[in-house]
Amino acid sequence: MATPEASRIPGGLGQPAGRVYNFNGGPANLPLPVLEAAAAELLNWRGTGMSIMENSHRDKKVVAMALEAEDDLKSLLKLGDEWKVLFMQGGASMQFAMIPMNFAADGAACDYVNTGMWSDKAYKEARIVGADAAFAATSEPDDFTYIPDTFAFRLNSRYVYITSNNTVRGTQWRTFPRKPPAPLVADMSSDFLSRPLDLSDFALIHAGAQKNVGPAGLTIVLIRKDFAQNGRKGLPHMLDYRTFIESDSMYNTPPVFAIYIAGLVFKWIRHTVGGLDRMALRNEAKAKRLYDAIDGSGGFYRGTARPESRSLMNVTYRLPTPELEKKFQEEAKGRGLCALNGHRSVGGIRASIYNAMPDDGVDTLIEFMEYFKAANG
Numbered sequence: 311m312a313t314p315e316a317s318r319i320p321g322g323l324g325q326p327a328g329r330v331y332n333f334n335g336g337p338a339n340l341p342l343p344v345l346e347a348a349a350a351e352l353l354n355w356r357g358t359g360m361s362i363m364e365n366s367h368r369d370k371k372v373v374a375m376a377l378e379a380e381d382d383l384k385s386l387l388k389l390g391d392e393w394k395v396l397f398m399q400g401g402a403s404m405q406f407a408m409i410p411m412n413f414a415a416d417g418a419a420c421d422y423v424n425t426g427m428w429s430d431k432a433y434k435e436a437r438i439v440g441a442d443a444a445f446a447a448t449s450e451p452d453d454f455t456y457i458p459d460t461f462a463f464r465l466n467s468r469y470v471y472i473t474s475n476n477t478v479r480g481t482q483w484r485t486f487p488r489k490p491p492a493p494l495v496a497d498m499s500s501d502f503l504s505r506p507l508d509l510s511d512f513a514l515i516h517a518g519a520q521k522n523v524g525p526a527g528l529t530i531v532l533i534r535k536d537f538a539q540n541g542r543k544g545l546p547h548m549l550d551y552r553t554f555i556e557s558d559s560m561y562n563t564p565p566v567f568a569i570y571i572a573g574l575v576f577k578w579i580r581h582t583v584g585g586l587d588r589m590a591l592r593n594e595a596k597a598k599r600l601y602d603a604i605d606g607s608g609g610f611y612r613g614t615a616r617p618e619s620r621s622l623m624n625v626t627y628r629l630p631t632p633e634l635e636k637k638f639q640e641e642a643k644g645r646g647l648c649a650l651n652g653h654r655s656v657g658g659i660r661a662s663i664y665n666a667m668p669d670d671g672v673d674t675l676i677e678f679m680e681y682f683k684a685a686n687g
């Protein structure tokens with residue numbers, strides 16, 4: 311694990327006046343340099359005399375921008391040509407339905423690992439479209455506090471579906487199932503680009519942009535071309551992955567502004583942070599400091615996830631009473647530490663410390679936690 315000093319990156323410290331530290335689960339904070347770059351060229355993008363939002367998506371400069379974003383993403387993840395990057399809409403929730411529609415709606419088997427609300431929703435959509443979806447493992451009996459490590463995969467399964475980071479419960483897969491009987495399909499909405507990935511067992515990855523990548527309205531899909539080719543034929547165009555592959559995601563008007571911001575985020579990770587290995591070190595160091603503060607509080611703060619399954623993105627914890635939790639959130643907000651409420655389905659505290667959360671945001675939160683404990687413990 312990196313030392314805190316090694317994780318600090320230039321341009322990642324401090325906040326301009328009036329800007330808060332935003333711990334929201336999603337939409338989440340964006341890197342300050344990205345917002346500043348977008349602001350600087352908002353009125354006149356690349357000499358076109360108009361904003362990027364007002365340009366045609368068929369304009370050469372816009373097409374080039376989208377291809378540049380795709381290239382930056384491919385190089386971050388070291389994706390080979392067997393992969394295609396798609397810029398889609400409809401959020402992760404649309405992918406919940408589209409994946410089984412394309413790959414299992416003929417009644418085929420597909421296995422899901424249930425680690426919380428999002429994987430459960432994905433599983434239910436698969437049932438709705440007629441797939442023979444089943445849970446190969448579930449951590450529900452223990453309130454989704456951990457990531458399972460034994461699975462009842464079926465040999466005839468078309469794909470194995472997992473949620474790499476459970477945004478609501480604060481759990482995250484450290485390693486993925488080894489040698490699954492079918493390719494892995496993953497919802498990586500809340501930890502996409504937070505660490506390097508070995509994609510050799512994967513066929514499809516999807517991520518709503520609004521956690522770690524950019525504005526809502528953009529969904530990133532990485533898909534293996536051979537997997538896509540074997541998908542069901544005869545679907546409406548907008549529900550068929552091949553449509554997006556063949557048109558470079560420009561079959562209809564794509565969310566150009568969201569792709570543009572995502573492209574700036576990819577460049578920020580590549581050139582300012584220094585790639586996904588550096589991103590991961592920085593994320594590990596940030597999360598470690600926060601979990602250490604929780605574990606070292608003598609039980610005043612209690613982490614909700616089992617230590618070996620703890621998320622580096624969403625740190626979930628409780629205080630002695632719901633009243634103290636409310637007071638904690640309100641006082642924190644008064645100090646510019648915002649949106650520390652847990653997901654509305656579980657309550658408690660959730661500090662979402664995605665890629666863009668500066669080291670200083672986490673350190674300020676830790677200082678506040680120490681003060682609050684001393685004042686209320």
Ligand SMILES: *Cc1c(COP(=O)(O)O)cnc(C)c1O
Nearest residue numbers: 336401402403428477499500518
């Ligand atoms: C936020 C989130 C979703 C929901 O995404 P939408 O883009 O709103 O559909 C799904 N899965 C995970 C893991 C999430 O964090």
